[in-house]
Amino acid sequence: MADAIHTRALRKVYPAPHPKRKRGAPAPPPSGGIVALDALDLDIREGEFFGLLGPNGAGKTTTIGILTTRVNATSGEAIVAGANVTTEPAAVRLRIGVVPQRPNPDRGLSVVENLIFHASYFGVTRAEATKRADALLERLAIADKRDAKVDALSGGQQQRLMIARALSHEPRVIFLDEPTVGLDPQARLALWDILRELHAQGRTIVMTTHYMEEADQLCDRLAIVDQGKLLALDTPSRLKEQAPGDTIIELTFNGDASIVADAARMIAGVSRAEPKGDVLRIFSARAGEVLSPIIAAGEASGRAVRDIHVSGPSLETLFITLTGRKLA
Amino acid sequence: MNELAPVSPAKVFMAILLRDVTVARRELPYFLLRTTLQPLMFVIVFGFILPKMGMVASTYGAAMLPGIIALSLALSAVQSVALPMVQDFGFTKEIEDRLLAPVAMQLIAIEKIVAGVIQGIIAALFVLPIARLIMGPIRGLTFANFGLLLAITILGGAAFSALGLFLGTGIAPQQIGLMFSVIVAPMIMFGCAYYPWRGLDAVPVMKYVVLVNPLVYVAEGMRAALTPAVPHMNVYAIVAALLAMTAFFLWVGLRSFAKRAVS
Numbered sequence: 001m002a003d004a005i006h007t008r009a010l011r012k013v014y015p016a017p018h019p020k021r022k023r024g025a026p027a028p029p030p031s032g033g034i035v036a037l038d039a040l041d042l043d044i045r046e047g048e049f050f051g052l053l054g055p056n057g058a059g060k061t062t063t064i065g066i067l068t069t070r071v072n073a074t075s076g077e078a079i080v081a082g083a084n085v086t087t088e089p090a091a092v093r094l095r096i097g098v099v100p101q102r103p104n105p106d107r108g109l110s111v112v113e114n115l116i117f118h119a120s121y122f123g124v125t126r127a128e129a130t131k132r133a134d135a136l137l138e139r140l141a142i143a144d145k146r147d148a149k150v151d152a153l154s155g156g157q158q159q160r161l162m163i164a165r166a167l168s169h170e171p172r173v174i175f176l177d178e179p180t181v182g183l184d185p186q187a188r189l190a191l192w193d194i195l196r197e198l199h200a201q202g203r204t205i206v207m208t209t210h211y212m213e214e215a216d217q218l219c220d221r222l223a224i225v226d227q228g229k230l231l232a233l234d235t236p237s238r239l240k241e242q243a244p245g246d247t248i249i250e251l252t253f254n255g256d257a258s259i260v261a262d263a264a265r266m267i268a269g270v271s272r273a274e275p276k277g278d279v280l281r282i283f284s285a286r287a288g289e290v291l292s293p294i295i296a297a298g299e300a301s302g303r304a305v306r307d308i309h310v311s312g313p314s315l316e317t318l319f320i321t322l323t324g325r326k327l328a
Numbered sequence: 329m330n331e332l333a334p335v336s337p338a339k340v341f342m343a344i345l346l347r348d349v350t351v352a353r354r355e356l357p358y359f360l361l362r363t364t365l366q367p368l369m370f371v372i373v374f375g376f377i378l379p380k381m382g383m384v385a386s387t388y389g390a391a392m393l394p395g396i397i398a399l400s401l402a403l404s405a406v407q408s409v410a411l412p413m414v415q416d417f418g419f420t421k422e423i424e425d426r427l428l429a430p431v432a433m434q435l436i437a438i439e440k441i442v443a444g445v446i447q448g449i450i451a452a453l454f455v456l457p458i459a460r461l462i463m464g465p466i467r468g469l470t471f472a473n474f475g476l477l478l479a480i481t482i483l484g485g486a487a488f489s490a491l492g493l494f495l496g497t498g499i500a501p502q503q504i505g506l507m508f509s510v511i512v513a514p515m516i517m518f519g520c521a522y523y524p525w526r527g528l529d530a531v532p533v534m535k536y537v538v539l540v541n542p543l544v545y546v547a548e549g550m551r552a553a554l555t556p557a558v559p560h561m562n563v564y565a566i567v568a569a570l571l572a573m574t575a576f577f578l579w580v581g582l583r584s585f586a587k588r589a590v591s
Contacts, residue, residue, distance in 0.1 A: 014591075070427065071591050094334065094430035104421040108351035114425075117350075120343035121429035123335030165425065 003079070004173050004204040005044035005067060010076035012037040012062050012228075036062040038228040040076070044206060044221075046172075049199045051219035052208040053319070059228040060208035061101065064177050067206070068098050081172045081204075094122065097166030099176040103158035105150040111161060112137065112146045115168045122169035129168065136164040140194060156187030163194060174198065176207040180214060192218060212315045216240075222315075226323040236315065243318035246271055247287040251280045252307040253298055263297035270294070274324075278306075281320075340431045341439055347426075348443040352408070356450075363404035363451045367396045368458060370522070375463035389463045391558045394550035395521035400455040401481060402519075402543050405448035405488035406495070406512070409440050413496025414504055417588045427589050437493055437585040441578070444489030449481055468557040476563065480549035483570040487542050490574055493581030497588045519543025524551060526559035542577075545569045 013033040037059045044050045052060045065071030067080050069089040077084070083091035106114050115133035120126065137143040140160040145153055153161060159179060166174055176195070180188045195218055199205055209215050215222050216236045224232040224239070232239060253260060257280035264273040264282060269290045272283035280298075284290045287310055295305050311317055352359060375392060378384040416423035426436050460466065471477070499507050518538050520528070525548050528535035538544050548561040549570065 065591070068428070069590070070424075090430045090432060091334070093428050096428075098424075098428055100421070100424060102421070104424050106347070106422050106425060107420065108354070108422075109347070113350075117343065117347045118425050120346070121340055121426060123333075123339050123343075123430075 003043050004046045004048065004081060005042060005050075005206065006077075006079040007040055007042045007067075008077045010037055010040040010042075010063070010066060010078055011035070011074050012059075012066060012071060013074045035228050037066070037073075040225075040228075040230055042223065042230070042233075044204065046204055047199075047202045049195075049205045049218055049220045050207070051215040051222040052206070052225055053210065053212070053215045053222050053315075054208075054225040055210055055323070057227075058225045060225060061177055062228075063225070064098075064175050064206070064208060068096060068175055069093055094169075095172045097169065097171035097174045099159075099162045099166045099174065099179055101177040101181065103155070103162050105153075105158060105161055105165070107150055109150070110147050111142065111150055111153065114150065114161060115164055118165045119168040124169060132168055132170075133164075136167055140164050141190075154187075156183050156190070159183060159187070159191065160194070163191075167198075171203075173204040173206065176205065178208055178210070180209070180211065188214075212319070216315055224319060224322060231322045232318070239318055240313065240315055243313040243315065244283065244321050246283040246285050246317070247313065248311050248317045248320055249282040249284065249287055249291065249294075250307075250309040250311075251282065251294065251298070251305050253278050253280065253303040254306055255303055257303070259301045260294070260298045260303055263301060264294050267293045267297065283321075335430055337431045337435055340429050341435055344426055344429065344436065344439045345443060348439070349446070352443070352447060359404070359408070359447065360451065360454055363407055363447075364400050364455050366403070367400045367455055368462075371396055371459045371462050374522070375459065387467065389466045390468050390555045391524045391527070391551070392522060393459055393463065393466055393469065394554045394558075395519075395523075395547040396459055397452050397456055397554070398484060398543065398547040398550045399516060399519070399521040401448040401452040401484050402488040402546055403512075403516075404451035405444045405485045406492040408447040409444040409489045409492030410496035410499075410507070411504075413440070413493065413585075414499060414501050417497060418501035433586065433589045434582055436589075437582055441486060441489040441493060441581075444492055445482060445485035448485035448488065452481060466555070468555045470554065470556065473553045473556065476549070477553040479567065480546065480553055480570070483567065483574060484542075484546035484549065487546070487570055487574040487577060490577035490581045491542065494577055494584055497581065497584040515541055515543050520547045524548070524558055525561050539569075542570070542573045545573070
């Protein structure tokens with residue numbers, strides 16, 4: 001199948017904020033700016049549900065920004081639905097729908113008008129736009145709010161209105177930037193169902209998230225990104241296979257954990273021990289066996305355990321192994 | 329999914345203009361209050377109360393009325409573009425659905441300017457009969473120069489809408505109050521709205537300093553069209569200055585808009 005999205009060596013550098021400088025002070029050394037995205041290569045297939053997974057500041061929103069023509073890439077190439085984002089942005093916009101991170105409905109208009117006017121910006125006739133708007137409101141279960149002001153909608157309803165709006169001109173590719181942030185669990189599950197349905201209709205969906213479970217549940221393929229770099233790209237199940245066999249145990253002590261780390265490394269079954277502040281992160285294939293010796297080692301060094309968190313091999317442990325950071 | 333055919337920019341432009349007209353129509357009373365109350369209060373004081381007291385010559389009305397119309401036009405045009413821009417780019421991000429329309433982004437800015445001109449004309453049309461009613465008969469008031477009146481209205485509206493685009497995209501939301509006290513208020517006071525430019529012969533320095541103020545040309549243009557007997561600036565100079573200022577504000581405004589629309 002053809003690629004819905006193709007990027008090569010996509011790079012975005014934001015200018016570094018220049019600190020205010022006193023008159024007569026020497027010029028600061030030239031700074032390279034902030035690299036938000038570094039040489040990103042992506043090929044997303046037509047009809048694919050693709051996830052961009054990474055912590056805040058990983059470059060996910062910048063990536064979506066470039067692909068939706070709202071951010072100019074510093075270098076590299078991006079083709080979306082057959083059009084180049086730099087040279088044919090209007091053609092790209094015609095074929096994409098965008099669900100923003102925070103709902104930004106048009107507050108001067110009612111719920112249904114938001115959909116009708118948005119479709120009209122894409123050349124859809126008023127009669128057709130009205131028909132589509134009513135069908136979308138029905139499908140997204142906000143038909144009862146048809147003529148309400150958008151302020152009368154709850155957060156979850158506004159998010160659904162944003163999805164309806166993104167669909168109102170029947171785009172080929174839909175971008176969703178952290179669509180479930182701020183939603184309660186029930187609204188989140190309802191949104192998942194809607195996204196599954198859109199995917200089943202054959203649309204290409206690109207979603208950013210920092211929720212492992214969401215990425216695992218919904219996406220055909222996942223790109224794990226951090227600090228502007230692509231770290232891994234595969235199906236969720238194959239990514240999980242790549243996860244180290246080790247379980248990760250995180251122990252929070254009542255003080256600096258580094259003095260416990262050396263002792264922990266001597267314990268049979270511990271493959272790695274990484275202290276970070278009060279937290280000691282242990283990688284081990286035999287979590288059950290090593291736990292009590294580590295606690296004992298901590299006590300011998302005068303440290304008491306405050307909290308223990310154990311995670312089995314999963315996307316999360318893969319992520320921690322790849323980035324050295326937790327996701328959320 | 330059906331393959332979408334390219335959409336004509338004119339169609340998209342009209343759809344976005346229709347959106348602004350729809351929203352503006354709902355907010356019409358607030359819009360008129362916001363933009364015409366100040367000029368109308370001035371009319372009451374200087375066009376009615378002071379002449380009654382005999383403190384202002386009754387001929388003053390002929391010089392002031394065109395200025396009041398110019399002021400209403402300019403205030404409403406600049407505000408109807410600048411205020412939504414500050415809000416949209418500053419916090420609500422509402423304009424983003426239009427920035428995703430399949431046209432060149434500059435067209436979205438041009439549409440805002442056209443909508444600003446329309447709102448300026450509505451404010452001017454609203455103020456004119458009310459001011460005339462408050463002030464009573466005005467010597468020399470004529471609508472014979474309709475072509476000039478229309479040209480000044482459109483050019484003046486365009487200059488101030490384009491200025492609104494520049495201010496609205498260049499100013500942080502926290503500084504909107506500052507914009508009114510530092511830019512708009514001096515522009516009103518030194519814009520020859522309340523006195524004719526020729527009258528500044530008495531204060532020669534002012535006469536030339538105020539020439540940077542676009543309101544001067546709208547007010548003088550209105551005088552040339554509505555009360556030509558009042559001494560006014562040369563019409564060609566007025567039109568040339570308004571064209572140049574519109575072009576300049578459009579240029580800086582579009583640049584500033586592009587910076588906010590695409591990072």
